[in-house]
Amino acid sequence: MPEAFINQEEQRLSDVCGSVDRYNGERRGKLAEHDRKIKGYEVERLESVDPREKDRLTKEIHRLSQYDPAKYLVPFEQLRTPYLAGLLINDDDPRIGRKHLLFGKQGLMDGSRVVVVDWRKAEISRLFYDWEEGEDYEEDIGDRERTGVIEKKIAYGIQQRELLTIQTGAGTLVKRDGLWTEQGPQNASAIRKEATGDHRMVDIVSLISKDQFGLITQQHDGCLYLTGGAGCGKTTVALHRLSYLLFNQPELFRPQRCLVVMFNRSLCDYVRQTSKDLLTEQLAVETFHSWAAKALRSSGVAVKFSAHQGQGLGPLKKQAGMYHALVEYAATTKAPDNPIADLGTFYSQTDNLSKHLSGRRQLEQLATAGEQILSGQRGELSFDDSGILLHLIQLRCGKEDAFREALGWYDHILIDEAQDLSLAELKALTFATNKRRSMTVCADEKQKILDFVDGEGFSAFRMDLKGQGLSSGELSVSYRSTAQIMALASRVSGRPVAQVVNEGPDPRFHRWETEAESLAHLARSLRVLLAREPKSLTAVICRYKSEAQQVYGALKGLSGVRLQTAALTFEPGILVTNVHQVKGLEFGGVILWNPTKGAYPVTELGKNLLYVAITRASNRLAIYHHDPLTDLLETAPKG
Numbered sequence: 001m002p003e004a005f006i007n008q009e010e011q012r013l014s015d016v017c018g019s020v021d022r023y024n025g026e027r028r029g030k031l032a033e034h035d036r037k038i039k040g041y042e043v044e045r046l047e048s049v050d051p052r053e054k055d056r057l058t059k060e061i062h063r064l065s066q067y068d069p070a071k072y073l074v075p076f077e078q079l080r081t082p083y084l085a086g087l088l089i090n091d092d093d094p095r096i097g098r099k100h101l102l103f104g105k106q107g108l109m110d111g112s113r114v115v116v117v118d119w120r121k122a123e124i125s126r127l128f129y130d131w132e133e134g135e136d137y138e139e140d141i142g143d144r145e146r147t148g149v150i151e152k153k154i155a156y157g158i159q160q161r162e163l164l165t166i167q168t169g170a171g172t173l174v175k176r177d178g179l180w181t182e183q184g185p186q187n188a189s190a191i192r193k194e195a196t197g198d199h200r201m202v203d204i205v206s207l208i209s210k211d212q213f214g215l216i217t218q219q220h221d222g223c224l225y226l227t228g229g230a231g232c233g234k235t236t237v238a239l240h241r242l243s244y245l246l247f248n249q250p251e252l253f254r255p256q257r258c259l260v261v262m263f264n265r266s267l268c269d270y271v272r273q274t275s276k277d278l279l280t281e282q283l284a285v286e287t288f289h290s291w292a293a294k295a296l297r298s299s300g301v302a303v304k305f306s307a308h309q310g311q312g313l314g315p316l317k318k319q320a321g322m323y324h325a326l327v328e329y330a331a332t333t334k335a336p337d338n339p340i341a342d343l344g345t346f347y348s349q350t351d352n353l354s355k356h357l358s359g360r361r362q363l364e365q366l367a368t369a370g371e372q373i374l375s376g377q378r379g380e381l382s383f384d385d386s387g388i389l390l391h392l393i394q395l396r397c398g399k400e401d402a403f404r405e406a407l408g409w410y411d412h413i414l415i416d417e418a419q420d421l422s423l424a425e426l427k428a429l430t431f432a433t434n435k436r437r438s439m440t441v442c443a444d445e446k447q448k449i450l451d452f453v454d455g456e457g458f459s460a461f462r463m464d465l466k467g468q469g470l471s472s473g474e475l476s477v478s479y480r481s482t483a484q485i486m487a488l489a490s491r492v493s494g495r496p497v498a499q500v501v502n503e504g505p506d507p508r509f510h511r512w513e514t515e516a517e518s519l520a521h522l523a524r525s526l527r528v529l530l531a532r533e534p535k536s537l538t539a540v541i542c543r544y545k546s547e548a549q550q551v552y553g554a555l556k557g558l559s560g561v562r563l564q565t566a567a568l569t570f571e572p573g574i575l576v577t578n579v580h581q582v583k584g585l586e587f588g589g590v591i592l593w594n595p596t597k598g599a600y601p602v603t604e605l606g607k608n609l610l611y612v613a614i615t616r617a618s619n620r621l622a623i624y625h626h627d628p629l630t631d632l633l634e635t636a637p638k639g
């Protein structure tokens with residue numbers, strides 16, 4: 001165990017925390033002085049008889065009170081995690097020589113000394129991201145070319161001012177219950193999550209690869225399209241890109257004018273946590289439907305949405321043809337005053353719709369729904385209507401209208417899991433960007449799990465973006481799951497075996513005769529797991545909500561197990577959930593519950609669902625079944 005190295009790193013953290021405290025002490029002093037000044041001026045103003053002097057003092061008070069006192073203090077997060085990465089360089093310039101640089105989510109000065117560099121400061125952070133341990137570097141920093149050697153690259157895991165993980169090229173050191181141990185190369189995010197018991201999204205400032213850094217620092221106008229298999233960092237890179245834009249171009253990218261659109265509420269919560277410190281609390285993180293509903297309300301369209309108003313018309317409304325019919329309708333008809341009546345009229349014009357959509361019965365049903373909207377019989381719309389209504393209004397208003405102003409001109413929109421949005425929804429989002437059209441779109445067509453959204457819409461959207469000169473980045477290294485899990489995922493999905501960085505145990509198959517037997521063994525394994533790994537988070541993934549409820553019912557007596565089929569929380573323990581709920585998320589361990597032929601048929605959708613479920617596991621995957629396995633898994637070697 002490299003004790004001297006650990007001591008040195010613990011001392012470094014303690015020194016930096018000292019700098020943070022001095023910085024804050026100084027700032028608090030300045031704040032107090034600032035308050036005293038304002039109070040003094042107020043007293044003087046009250047006592048002054050000269051109106052000109054009164055006026056001057058009023059202006060001075062106003063000027064001083066313009067300062068945001070919070071800006072004087074280092075944000076709380078930095079007190080707990082002052083830095084994330086370190087670099088030991090040996091620069092050829094003797095005035096610099098051997099130097100340990102620290103990178104964090106915010107820069108820190110102690111007097112005139114730079115203690116921590118903000119990772120988004122491109123010039124200096126390029127040293128960290130562009131070069132590997134042992135390499136000779138050449139980098140233009142400031143107005144000079146710097147050369148030297150990278151002696152060490154370190155990723156730190158620090159929480160509440162405690163050093164918990166230190167990762168270097170040689171491996172990872174982990175502190176558990178006060179004791180340091182060495183671990184081989186494993187998923188660094190997973191190690192951090194399990195060491196800290198904090199399973200919210202990990203920011204990867206210290207882990208970003210050179211390719212990822214290249215994408216993060218891409219030009220800011222237009223669209224960046226990020227694709228790649230499960231766990232290769234699409235969402236993470238997109239969020240770091242946004243953080244980079246907000247920091248480096250604050251005049252172009254204002255947090256309150258940027259939007260992040262995620263697949264479901266669980267993913268929103270997962271990301272919001274990170275956006276608090278990586279990005280900013282002012283940033284809106286929404287599902288498409290919640291964003292659309294808010295946008296409509298804030299622009300004065302009095303509309304209520306309900307999950308129960310769809311009448312099975314969701315699939316029809318999500319088809320690409322619906323968008324094409326909408327465009328034709330908006331171009332050939334005059335807008336009524338009321339946008340909701342406009343939607344009703346659109347739905348009731350079967351002639352136009354049938355040019356672009358098939359299914360006579362469904363179109364008739366839609367026409368009836370349209371007439372009910374027009375007659376006021378239908379007070380609430382379905383969430384599936386939100387994108388269509390919003391885009392209809394956008395088409396009516398044109399680009400320069402005041403209404404569009406109210407709906408928002410976004411400086412940047414990040415769309416995650418774009419393959420599961422309909423063409424009308426994607427168009428509504430694109431329309432909401434300002435003239436720079438700055439967007440980051442993450443998608444993986446092999447993870448499309450909403451069968452009622454047709455793939456044609458997403459292909460058309462991508463072609464459109466291509467026409468507008470999008471830049472794209474294919475991420476090819478899978479960071480989340482081990483080689484063993486990714487090999488199974490590749491067998492299921494038919495996509496080539498991904499490049500991986502982590503090794504782990506083989507997936508284990510447990511076959512039982514009856515459901516009762518299977519549940520009894522599941523309960524026993526979970527009990528052992530909860531006792532042995534109290535800080536880990538494991539998901540039991542069922543195909544359907546109802547199945548999750550049933551499994552949870554059988555495990556109810558076990559403390560530490562929770563049922564989560566609507567939104568997720570990320571404390572350690574076991575959660576019983578369904579596959580649609582865990583899209584985009586990750587867990588140290590996954591238990592896949594009874595993946596049968598019916599649950600995961602040999603179809604595109606079945607493959608995608610199974611691929612998503614399997615690749616939520618970073619280290620451990622177990623498959624429990626009592627019914628015949630899906631053919632997608634039948635040929636897999638059974639560990």
Ligand SMILES: Nc1ncnc2c1ncn2[C@@H]1O[C@H](COP(=O)(O)OP(=O)(O)OP(=O)(O)O)[C@@H](O)[C@H]1O
Nearest residue numbers: 189207208209230231232233234235236479480584
């Ligand atoms: N350069 C990196 N080094 C180490 N870990 C990384 C790196 N990039 C991403 N990760 C980690 O990989 C995991 C997967 O990242 P992310 O969720 O962004 O992938 P994704 O492509 O969006 O996945 P999915 O498509 O499955 O939702 C996360 O734990 C993230 O912290």
